Amino acid sequence: MAGKKSFPLRLDPLIYEALERWAADEFRSVNGHIEYLLREALRREGRLPGPRGAVRKEEKSDADD
Incomplete structure (x- = not known):
């Protein structure tokens, strides 16, 4: 896996506190x-x-319910 990508992220202070x-x-x-x-x-x-990105059909349909 390649190195991680860095970038600035601006968040509302309330969202940051909750996170x-x-x-x-x-x-x-x-x-x-x-x-x-x-x-x-x-x-x-x-x-x-x-x-790792594949989602089983059953899992996708369960999330839709």
């Missing part, structure tokens, strides 16, 4: 938690390449 609390609950850094949330959303939508 900070959520990340602490999950024992992650805010950056790590944002990456986790994005990866999960991309995986659910089948937008990640390869087997």
